[in-house]
Amino acid sequence: MTALRSYAAGVWQAPADDGAPLHDAVTGEEIARISSAGIDMRETLNYGRRVGGPPLRALTFHERALLLKQLALYLQEHRDELYVLSYRTGATLFDARFDVDGGIGVLFSYGSKGRRELPNDTVYVDGPVEPLGKGGTFVGQHIATPLRGVAVQINAFNFPVWGPLEKLAPAFLAGVPTLIKPASQTAYVTQRLVELIVDSGILPEGSLQLICGGAGDLLDHLGEQDLVSFTGSASTAQRLRTHPVIARHSVRFNAEADSLNLSVLGPDAGPDSAEFGLFVKQLVTEMTVKAGQKCTAIRRAFVPAERLDDVAEAVRERLAKIVIGDPSRPDVRMGALASLEQREEVRRSLKALMDAGSVLFGDPERVELVDADPERGAFVSPVLLRADDPGRAEPHEVEAFGPVSTLLPYTSTDQVVELAVRGAGSLVGSVVTGDAAFARDVVLGVAPWHGRLLVLDAENAKESTGHGSPLPMLVHGGPGRAGGGEEMGGIRGVLHHMQRTAVQASPTVLSAVTNRWVNGAPYGDTEVHPFRKSLAQLRVGDTVVAGPRTVTRADIDHFAEFTGDTFYAHTIEEAAAANPFFEGIVAHGYLVVSLAAGLFVDPDPGPVLANYGLENLRFLAPVKPGDELTVTLTAVQITPRVDADYGEVRWNADVVNHDGELAARYDVLTLVAKEATA
C-alpha cells in the first residue's frame, strides 16, 4: 500500500515507519498509509523561514498576486483528478466542486484583490500620515511588513483542497511561507494537491511545505514570528491554544472550531411566502451538501412556534427525496461521511441531541443506499430533530458534524436573539424574512456573536451565494467557540500575517521608508515636466509648480453660465455676502480644480494616458475674484502594473493663493505608460 509522502525541506519524504491505514469512505478499502515518522520538524520550519521566506518577500504584492492567479489557472486545468480522488472521501461531484473550485476561487480572488488593493511594493502603508508636531517636521505612519516565520496551517478533514488554499492565499500574498498539515483522514487529496502545485513550479521553493501524518513535535519549534491557523474540533483547538510554546512566544493563533450556526425564519413568512420556501430549501441544502460536514452548516433552525409543524412537514418532504449512496453516481445527492470514526462521532452527538428532542426525519442507525454497502461505507441518514423546549442546553452546545439539524420554536424577537447567542459564537447565521425591521433587530442582536450574517429574502434570493459559502472577501471566522475571525476577509486576512509598526520620523525619512512622497519631504526633479516622463523615468517626489493665475469675476460668471451651476454664492452679491463662510462671491470649487489642471497639465502627447479620478479632495479656503492661484503637483506613488505596459501614478495637488494659503488639496490619479513611445 502506498504511503503518503510529505514535502518537507525541499524533498518528498516517505515515512520512516509503516504508518496508519486510511480507508475509502465509501467502500472501506484501505487506500493509503500515513505517518510523519522521520520528518525533522525543526528543520522543516527552518527551511520555510530560511529558503521560502526571502524570495517570497523580495516579490512585490502584485508579483505574488499574479503567481496566485497563475496557480489558480494551473489547478483549474488539473481539477478533474481532484474531483475523482474526492469520491473516496465520500464527496459527490457537487461536494468536490464546492471544495476544489471553491479553493481555486479563493486563489483567483486574492490574485485579483492583491493587484487592485495592495501597492506594487513590498511594504504596506496603513492609513494616513499623522502629523505629530506643529512644524510638520515630525510625522507618524503605520506600515505593515511580513512576519519572518512560517504560517503553519492545521486543517480539518472536510475540505482537503479549499482548506489549504483558503489559508495559503492570504499568507502567500503577505509574503509568508506556508506549512500545511492536513487532517489525516483525507490527506491523500491534499497530498495530490500539493504535488500538483510543486510540479507546476509556479511558487518559489520553500514557500509551501506539507506534512502528512501527526504533527509530532512541530509546535515545540515555533517562534514569535510564526503563526498557526487551525481548523477542527474545539477540544483540539483548546489543547493547541494552550500549548506552552504558543503561550511563551505569543504565537499568533487563529482557531476555527465547532460552530452551531443558526437560521431564523421571520414571523412574516407564512407557508405560501417566498421566504418560507427559501428557508426550507436552504436548510435541506445545508444538511446534505458534503453530508453536513461543513463548518458553516445550519445546526439550529429557529422557527416561529406556530409554524413549526408546517416547516417540519416541508423539510421532511424534501429530505425524503435525497438519494444517498455511491457519490460517483450522478443521481446521488448525498455521499458518505469521511470515515467510520466520523460516523461513530456523529451517532454519539446525536444521542445527546435526542435527549433534548424528538426525531422528525431519519434513523441514525439505518439508511437506504444506492450502490453502496452501509456496513463498509460511512453512510448516515439525514436526521432532522425537533426540540420543543428551546431552552434545553444540548442543541446550543452539541455539534453533530454530519447531516443533522434541530428545529427550535420561538415566540418573540427578544427570545430568538437570546437563544441564538447561546451558541457562544458562530461562523455564520441566516435570517430569512421579508421584514426589514425584524432583520435589523436580529442582525444587531446577534452580530457580536457572528463572523458573517446572511439576510435572505425574495429580493436577493436569485443572486445570493447562500448561507454555507464562505467568500474570500468576507470574514469567515467568528468570535467565541467559532474561532478568531481572521480567516480570509479580503486584505484583512493578508494583514493578519504581517506586523503593523508605527514609524515616527521626518517626512524625508518616511518617504524613503514607504516609497511614497510625504508632504513636507523635499521635492525631486522640478526642471523637467513630470508629464514628459515615462513610468520608468518618473521618480517619487518629481514636481511641477505652475501659475500664478488670477481668478476674475468674469471667470466665475462664465463658469456659472457655462455649467449651469448658478448657486447663489457664485452669482448673487448680497446673498453671497450674507453667507458666513464666504462673505462675498467665491469661485466654484470645481472651477479651482479645473483652473489647476489648466495650469499643471503639459498638453503635448506623451506618456500620460488618462486621468481616472481624484481622491481626498478638500476645498480649504474660499477663492475670491482677484486671487492668484499657484498649483504644485508632486508624484506621490508610482505603481507599475505587472501585467500591462502602463501603471498608476498618484499625484498630490496643492493649490495655494497669493498669500500662500492652501485653497485646495487632493490626489490626482493617472495612468502612465511604462516606456515613452518615440
Ligand code: NDP
Ligand atoms: P481534530 O480537532 O481532531 O483535528 C483537526 C486537525 O488537528 C487535524 O489536522 C488533526 O490531525 C490535527 N491535530 C489533532 N491533534 C493535534 C495535536 N495534538 N497537535 C497538532 N495537530 C493536531 O478535528 P477533526 O478534523 O478530526 O474533526 C473532528 C471534529 O471537528 C468534527 O467532528 C467537528 O465537530 C469539528 N470540525 C469543525 C470544523 C469547523 O470548521 N467548525 C471543521 C471540521 C471539523 P490528524 O487528523 O492527523 O489527527
